[in-house]
Amino acid sequence: MDVLPYLVAGWVFLAGCYGLATSRNLIHAVGCLSVCQAATYVLLLAVGYRDGGTAPVFSDLKPGTRPVVDPVVQALALTDVVVGATVTALLLALVVQVAKRHGTVDPDELSELRG
Numbered sequence: 001m002d003v004l005p006y007l008v009a010g011w012v013f014l015a016g017c018y019g020l021a022t023s024r025n026l027i028h029a030v031g032c033l034s035v036c037q038a039a040t041y042v043l044l045l046a047v048g049y050r051d052g053g054t055a056p057v058f059s060d061l062k063p064g065t066r067p068v069v070d071p072v073v074q075a076l077a078l079t080d081v082v083v084g085a086t087v088t089a090l091l092l093a094l095v096v097q098v099a100k101r102h103g104t105v106d107p108d109e110l111s112e113l114r115g
Contacts, residue, residue: 005046013039026095026105030088037084041077048073 016035023029048070056068099105 005042005049009039009042009046012036012042024106024108026098026107027092029107030091030095033091034084034088037080037087040080040084044073044077044080048077 013036016032016037016039019032019035020029023032050067050069053067053069056071095105098110102110104110
């Protein structure tokens, strides 16, 4: 098994976390969170990949005659994309509301939210 996709997923996740930790803009933070989410796509596709595998459709051949990829991992990746898009849209809507109410998207200037 090749480790390159796992290293790429880890690198993309760490790049997103670094951007999230150093962000001084809420929109940038949402974008960095989306980059972290993209690392899970790479990880799921790396887990479900099979060398020489085809789509798991057995209309013309008997099961077990050829290697196929795991359809559960493909469904999880698709679900991950949908959930990621929904979370990103929700967070961007919250950023718009914060910008309307407070006039800034800098988290350090939001002193009214501190306890």
